[in-house]
Amino acid sequence: MSQRWIPQTPHEHAVMAVLRDVRAFSDAMDRMHGGMKGDMAMNATDLQALRMMIMREQREEAVSPHDVARHLRITTASTTKLLDRLTESGHIERQPHPTDRRARIVVLTEESRQAFYRHFGEKLFAMRVVAERFDESDLAVVSRFLSEISDAIDPD
Structure with a gap:
């Protein structure tokens, strides 16, 4: 679609408002993460x-170097350089895979995990306070919406 969409109906105006809010949320997240880079x-x-590893850790999922490459859409050579850099800076460790003796996984160091929560803790708490104001059925709709929007943007 190469033409600008102009809402006509009340429903289309509501859709546009939600999409504006999604963009504003995305911008706020970018600014929040931008501060941590420095x-x-x-x-x-x-x-x-690191963010991908935090999310996987919260779901109790192991992260392989291949997972990192696929998530970031970078080559295995670039992934090796990235993991070397993060290991040297003390952010991650390479460890044996818990069930496959031939494989390795990457895990956050405790120092990196603490830095992440030091930087984002207040913001994550503020986000949780907002989410707690909604009931379970509202949260299920929001969760489904965000999941489907994420899949529409990045189906992989």
Whole structure:
């Protein structure tokens, strides 16, 4: 679609308002993450890798170097350089895979995890306070919406 969409109906205006709010939320998240890059002396790709590892850790999922490459859409050579850089700076450790003796996983160091929560803790708490104002059915709709929007933007 190469033409600008102009809402006509009340429903289309509501859709446009929600999409504006999604963009504003995305901008706010970018600004929040941008501050951490400087605090932790890392580039945007490094921070993306750490954020992905935090999310996977919260779901109790192991992260392989291949997972990092796929998530960031970078080559295995670039992934090796990134992981070397994060290891040397003390942000991650490479460890044996818990079930596959041939494989390795990458995990956050405690220092990196603490820096992440030091930087984002207040903001994460503020976000939780907002979310707690909604009931379970509202939160289920919001969760479904955000998940489907994420899949529409990035289907992989």
